[in-house]
């Protein structure tokens with residue numbers, strides 16, 4: 780469950796990226812986040828994942844109020860969240876396998892169990908057999924799949940994706956959307972941002988539209 784209660788985010792320098800937003804995404808829901816560049820989509824996702832903090836208002840994730848948590852408590856909330864970052868954050872000096880292993884290393888997972896999970900995640904996104912490949916040798920679409928495998932390898936209950944279909948051709952973008960749908964179908968709460976609304980329309984899901992940090996019509 781994700782709940783925003785009158786959330787405002789003002790960055791240092793005074794820019795208000797989100798203004799007094801309230802909404803709820805129920806557990807197991809798949810919701811799209813639309814809006815032009817600069818509308819506040821990334822900021823909203825960063826507040827959910829605890830990368831940024833709200834200036835005012837409350838952000839609740841799985842009934843934990845992130846606005847009131849101490850920084851030391853955040854990692855426990857983050858263990859239930861998977862993030863596909865807009866800038867990928869792939870480590871190009873590590874293999875595909877090691878990139879996906881990273882979140883489990885951070886949690887301190889049992890090694891053998893972790894290896895099993897990494898293989899399962901790579902299989903799920905269609906990258907089985909590419910474990911030893913260096914990411915630079917993957918296509919753009921495959922790199923995006925690598926990011927998705929890394930985001931789901933710890934089996935989060937919430938999956939956030941910031942413009943996961945940007946820079947992909949339409950057929951590939953739709954494939955990626957299908958992949959997110961498959962996580963939603965097994966009960967994961969999914970929140971995906973995109974500026975191309977035509978990618979969202981076929982799914983019949985709720986679309987939260989932002990313009991200048993507020994809900995757009």
Ligand SMILES: Nc1ncnc2c1ncn2[C@@H]1O[C@H](COP(=O)(O)OP(=O)(O)OP(=O)(O)O)[C@@H](O)[C@H]1O
Pocket residue numbers: 790791792794795796814815816817818819820821822823942
């Ligand atoms: N760290 C920051 N410091 C100051 N201003 C920021 C920061 N991050 C974002 N902003 C500003 O906040 C506004 C919202 O940005 P945000 O990245 O959330 O929008 P977006 O809808 O995700 O756009 P894009 O798709 O281009 O990333 C923009 O005006 C942006 O310049």
